[in-house]
Every structure is written in structure tokens, then in C-alpha cells.
Amino acid sequence: MKSLKPPLYLYVKLMQIGLSLKSVALLGLSVLRRFMGVLSGDEFKVRVIDLGLGFSEVGRFRRPMLKALPQGTVIRLRNSDECRGALAVGLLSELGYGSLYRVALS
Secondary structure (H helix, E strand, O other): OOOOOHHHHHHHHHHHHOOOHHHHHHHOOOOEEEEEEEEEOOEEEOOOEEEEOOEEOOOOEEOOEEEEOOOOOEEEEOOOHHHOOHHHHHHHHHOOOOOOOOOOOO
16 A cells, blocks of 8 residues: 655644644644634634545555545745745645635735
8 A cells, every 4th residue: 555645644643643833843844834724603723524535446445544624724834935836835735735825814
């Protein structure tokens, strides 16, 4: 079975053991400033969903379940030159973001 790529694997482990964002800088996730979560009413709530990868008809086995961020999750990036552009987008695509939309928060 194929292993998870390091950023996604580290993110899943962080969610499972509940590490704070202060400790993730050592693990390569330093571009993230804060997970705001999904807007629910008047506040943001951090949610993680289970994403099933289906069933392999050829191998006759169930593919693994992964933890993922739901649609509409808002995150904040650090405002520095090293976190702009392809580096941040590449990291976020590893975390499960299929598309990104830049929003200015006041």
C-alpha cells in the first residue's frame, strides 16, 4: 500500500494528537498562521471529516479512510515573502485543498 506524502501525514498526525500551531513550525507547516475553520453561525469552527478512498475491485480490498478539511474551511497564512506563491499553494494542495480563493479579512 502506498504511504502518505509527508505534509499530509504530518497534518493527520497533528490532528490526531491535538498539537498546537506553535509546534508545527518544526514539521514544515510554518506557512500556516491559524486554522479559522468553517463559518457556522457567527463563529468559525474547526472541523475534520473522514474521506473514503473507495474500494479496489482489482485488489479486492477497501482503500483507506483519510482525514480531510471540509469544503469552505478558512485558513490564514503568514504574511511573509517566503510564504507567498507556489510554496504555500503547494503545501495547501498536499493538505487537501483542491482550489484556493484569496480573501481579504478585515
